[in-house]
Amino acid sequence: MAVERTLPTSEAEDLLDLTRGLADKELGPRAAPDEEAGAFPRDVFALLGRSGLLGLPYPAAYGGGDQPYEVYLQVVEELAARWLAVGLGVSVHTLSCFPVAAYGTEAQRAALLPDMLGGSQLGAYCLSEAHAGSDAGSLATRAEPEPGAVPAPRAAASGGTGPGAPPEAPGYRIAGAKSWITHGGVADFYTLFARTGGPDSGREGISCFHLPAATAGITADPPERKMGMSASPTAVVRFEDVRAAPEARIGAEGQGFAIAMAALDSGRLGIAACAVGVAQAALDLAVAHSRERRQFGRPVGDFQGLSFLLADMATQTAAARELYLSAARRRDAGRPFATQAAMAKLFATDTAMRVTTDAVQVLGGSGYTRDLPAERLMREAKVLQIVEGTNQIQRMVIGRALAREARTAAGAAAR
Structure with a gap:
């Protein structure tokens, strides 16, 4: 299923095209065998660095791409849709660079960031x-x-x-x-x-x-x-x-705790983008199977039971994408986004778990085998509900924000 994207510049469109081509050629064919072998793709991260994809949200003066988070996250989604280990790896690396980029001295940035963003360091x-x-x-x-x-x-x-x-x-x-x-x-x-x-x-x-x-x-x-x-x-x-x-x-x-939490606010958006990539990959697999697999003389996707399931999968995936993009645009505009990042991480990762589970169901017995990637996507989706703050923690963050807003509104009314 083609994903329609609205990107802010033609440069961003070219960047997404570059990412898709690279991901299809270098990531897709290696994901299953390297996961089976437990082989870490260090060369892929070096390639991403040479291609300018490891420092997208950071300043060009230090080797970054000067891209808004709205664009960077869509790159992460495309990578994760082909191979979560790479998409999540880029998100973690970006998270690891944040303290130096945002809180380091000018001398620290100049000395450290070029290698960190250029692919020679992970x-x-x-x-x-x-x-x-x-x-x-x-x-x-x-x-x-x-x-x-x-x-x-x-x-x-x-x-x-x-x-x-x-x-x-x-x-x-x-x-x-x-x-x-x-x-x-x-x-x-x-x-x-x-x-x-x-x-x-x-x-x-x-x-x-x-x-x-x-x-x-x-x-x-x-x-x-x-x-x-x-x-x-x-x-x-x-x-x-x-x-x-x-x-x-x-x-x-x-100052470390404040730095850590500021980094995680952005990092949670990276995990949300990874989750949407995994969900989209599972959805695409399920839709293709529903058109190719025939029972009772017609494609199984024509049966209402599967058709409605696929419709829910597509709706949830699209909604998760819009939620992380909305939070990213708040970040890019300099507005508070921590609560929205928690919402995006919570919803997108729960969606990935639900959509990948449903994809296995759509594929039936073949979905439960390692001959197809559905079972791998389902296993990978689970970790996204845990990393960078469990989804229970995200609910706490959101709940506390609601309580603060209620107290503020009550105080304003009392005045």
């Missing part, structure tokens, strides 16, 4: 812990300030020493572990959130760090054995007596 976002998943404010990984000089890391972009504070400034000694990290063990850098305040400092005691994967003391456990997305490694990443220069900190001490 990022991972290290927030969740075994006992601090949804409750990120209670994370236990520590970054203890320590006195004395700490050698600044060499900046890959310039070949010199890292930008920022003088060498006599205190650095940090980091210890802890992060769980459920996409690209854990294969990333080139880790965006890490660790506690720099006291044990009872809560959200105000968390800071953000940019750490090259080659830093001594950073290791990753073997990848988790997941029900889907086997080509995308998810692993525990351990930080054992890691020494970080002061230049590794992004933003001010204690």
